[in-house]
Each structure stands twice: as structure tokens, then as C-alpha cells.
Amino acid sequence: MGLTGGIGSGKSAVSARLVAHGAVLIDADQIAREVVAVGTAGLEAVLAEFGPGVAAADGSLDRPALGRIVFADEAARRRLEAIVHPLIQAETARRIANASADDIVVHDIPLLVEVGAQNAYDVVLVVEAPSELRLDRLEARGLPREQAQARMAAQADDARRRAAADLVVDNGGSLPDLDARVDEVWQALLARRDAAAGH
Structure with a gap:
């Protein structure tokens, strides 16, 4: 699975939850x-x-x-x-x-859409969050707002990422909300894997 989303969207929280379920993470960063x-x-x-x-x-x-x-x-x-x-x-x-x-291999690749790699994956998961929330998160991590805005501007927009997605996870709410959504995604991935293996 290719995992992507704009800077500050919460890909790390999603990948950590998937790893806790047993995914093999390959972190492009x-x-x-x-x-x-x-x-x-x-x-x-x-x-x-x-x-x-x-x-x-x-x-x-x-x-x-x-x-x-x-x-x-x-x-x-x-x-x-x-x-x-x-x-x-x-x-x-x-x-x-x-x-x-x-193994369910999760490739966390921030620029998946920008480099046109979506067809290399069985499933593309996009993590989304409102841009203001993403800016707030990046500032809280110590990245000046203007640098955060420049990095966001250098990436694909939400519509372009969504067009490449098989699954979209909204990370505009609480961490328990996000975890619940990722748990659903994990079950869907297991079902896809088992179907592909003929189980």
C-alpha cells in the first residue's frame, strides 16, 4: 500500500497505527x-x-x-x-x-502523487486534514509558518491526491477518531490480501 498526504496531515500517526496492527513500514523520509x-x-x-x-x-x-x-x-x-x-x-x-x-507492506511516501507513483501500489491511502490545522501542527513542531506554507505549496493539492486514492482517511478530528478509521482500513487491507491469496 502507498500511504501519502500533505505535510502535517498525520501520515506518521496513521503509519504508527498500521505498524501496531502488524504492517511492515517502509518510510520514504x-x-x-x-x-x-x-x-x-x-x-x-x-x-x-x-x-x-x-x-x-x-x-x-x-x-x-x-x-x-x-x-x-x-x-x-x-x-x-x-x-x-x-x-x-x-x-x-x-x-x-x-x-x-x-506481509502488508505500507510505503509511507509523501510525494507519491507528485512523482506519479500511484500505479505502483495495490492500494493508495491518502490522509487528509484542513490546511489551517496542518499549518498549526507544523508550527507546533517548530517550522515557521512561511516555510510550512512554502512546503505545502510545493506539494500536490488535496483534489489531486484524492483523485489517486483508493482510500481516504480524514485526520481533522481527534486521535481516537483517527485510530478507529485506521482500524477499519486495516480490516479492509486484510480482506484484500486474503482475497488475493484465495483464502
Whole structure:
């Protein structure tokens, strides 16, 4: 299953609930960090492209500095994507190959719709929340409002994500409401898996 939604929509809460049920999670953001960790070819390539200004004092990637560049300049963002996306795709494929046939694999991929990957999944689940609520959540996490708005603007809108969705989860309410909806989704996924396996 591909899991997506705009920044601040609550994908992490949904994926955590699915993992609690037994899903195998592949987190695209986590892999994106790993492929540019210190000592990787990915980090070397990013520094070669964007210069020493995106390196932190300890030699790691200064993600806020890089973010200020790529979220303000689409051409720069595309140059970054050309470096990291192939690395992320290779690691993702390796993890999917390691899952068992009975596993329900959840690929948390924020830009699923933007990269046109919806057809790669048996099921696409979109998490939604009102934009003002998403901005409030991002501010509470320490992201300045104008940066949060820039990141939201760089992503697909709700209508485009909804058009690619098989399932939509509304995360505009309470956490118990969200958990109840995700529990329903889990039962639907089990039913689909069992039907596909001929159980």
C-alpha cells in the first residue's frame, strides 16, 4: 500500500497505527535521510551539487539550509531529486523484496502523487486534514509558518491526491477518531490480501 498526504496531515500517526496492527513500514523520509548520511555517496553528490553551505559543522547534511534552497527554487529541487530519488528507489526496492508474501507492506511516501507513483501500489491511502490545522501542527513542531506554507505549496493539492486514492482517511478530528478509521482500513487491507491469496 502507498500511504501519502500533505505535510502535517498525520501520515506518521496513521503509519504508527498500521505498524501496531502488524504492517511492515517502509518510510520514504527515513530512507531519504539514510541515503545522504555521513560517509555515503549520496551526501558526497549533494555537497558537490549544492556546495559546502549545505554541510553542518559535523560533516552531516544541514537539512534546513538545503531546504531553504530547494523549497524556494524548483530547478534546485529537481537537481536534488535527480540525485536522491534513484538512491531512495533502490533501497525501497530492496526492503520490499525482503518482505514476506503475507506481509502488508505500507510505503509511507509523501510525494507519491507528485512523482506519479500511484500505479505502483495495490492500494493508495491518502490522509487528509484542513490546511489551517496542518499549518498549526507544523508550527507546533517548530517550522515557521512561511516555510510550512512554502512546503505545502510545493506539494500536490488535496483534489489531486484524492483523485489517486483508493482510500481516504480524514485526520481533522481527534486521535481516537483517527485510530478507529485506521482500524477499519486495516480490516479492509486484510480482506484484500486474503482475497488475493484465495483464502
